[in-house]
Amino acid sequence: MDMVDIRDARKTYEGGFEALRGASLQIREGEILALLGPNGAGKTTLISAICGITQPTSGTIRVGGHDVVKDYRQARNLIGLVPQEINLEPFEKVANTVAFSRGLFGLRRNDALIEDILRKLSLWDKRGAAVKELSGGMKRRVLIAKALSHEPRVLFLDEPTAGVDVELRRDMWAIVEELRQDGVTIILTTHYIEEAEAIADRVAVIDKGQILLVEDKDSLMERMGQKSLTIDLTEPISSVPDVLSDYDLVLKDETTLVYSYDINAERTGIGRLMADLSGAGLYVRDVSTRQNSLEDIFVGLVEGDAA
Ligand SMILES: Nc1ncnc2c1ncn2[C@@H]1O[C@H](COP(=O)(O)OP(=O)(O)O)[C@@H](O)[C@H]1O
Ligand SMILES: [Mg+2]
Structure with missing residues (x-):
């Protein structure tokens, strides 16, 4: 009831x-x-x-x-x-x-x-x-x-x-x-x-x-969960290499790339990304993932409405 x-x-x-x-x-x-x-x-x-x-x-x-x-x-x-x-x-x-x-x-x-x-x-x-x-x-x-x-x-x-x-x-x-x-x-x-x-x-x-x-x-x-993968590089770079432009990648600082992906997608693209990173001559020191919180969802909703 x-x-x-x-x-x-x-x-x-x-x-x-x-x-x-x-x-x-x-x-x-x-x-x-x-x-x-x-x-x-x-x-x-x-x-x-x-x-x-x-x-x-x-x-x-x-x-x-x-x-x-x-x-x-x-x-x-x-x-x-x-x-x-x-x-x-x-x-x-x-x-x-x-x-x-x-x-x-x-x-x-x-x-x-x-x-x-x-x-x-x-x-x-x-x-x-x-x-x-x-x-x-x-x-x-x-x-x-x-x-x-x-x-x-x-x-x-x-x-x-x-x-x-x-x-x-x-x-x-x-x-x-x-x-x-x-x-x-x-x-x-x-x-x-x-x-x-x-x-x-x-x-x-x-x-x-x-x-x-x-x-x-x-x-x-x-449902609304996006995850992000933070990639620490061994060497600094000044921009995301062109060969990686198909990925949703952001250069947070010169040794940190952040890759966003949907946890519900059939493929996350992480495996291919890792291979392409190494193909581009970038070496990975460490990775970590983070799931978006309710806060991210909420801010997105309320902001979308205000537009
Ligand atoms: N007695 C009132 N007279 C006129 N406007 C009011 C009154 N009470 C609240 N409001 C307005 O109505 C809106 C919603 O207020 P309120 O319900 O207190 O929001 P919330 O609790 O989510 O912060 C606000 O813009 C507030 O200024
Ligand atoms: Mg109130």
């Missing part, structure tokens, strides 16, 4: 700016989807529309089968949201803040659950501290604890690791993985490609209010 179903969502802000321009996206139950896009792409707007914080101008959005506008309450009950901006009551104590969030959903008090959440997020020792005494990273943990307090089936994390330290980032990834094992559907927005690469099952790329692509991370990386 699709846990989140977005069809042709549009959002025009007051003043006329179109932040969503017909976005469609289906998110499966239990998956981790990374919504990847540059600043201003519409990530927060899309999440806000799904969570009922902002109303889409047109289109339909369903969560767990409930229309987020018409059946707001049922939809919202399924959703946990970790917002991009820290919005906490500074004088409230950590544990109270989290327990209160649960109460807002009309759920019975559950001290054991709140304790469990606070412990998982390394907040238990800080449970009696006022929010304003916490560091930025700790406040972010409190936001996550709040979002989990009513046991959501879908969790939205809006740029959860922007500006956080390495330790918190790693903790966050571990928490996400644990939630996935509990069957929680997770949508995470990020402009850090390495984050999508590290934890997502699927990647959706958004730019200028439109979803440009949705694909399994692995197949995306494979």
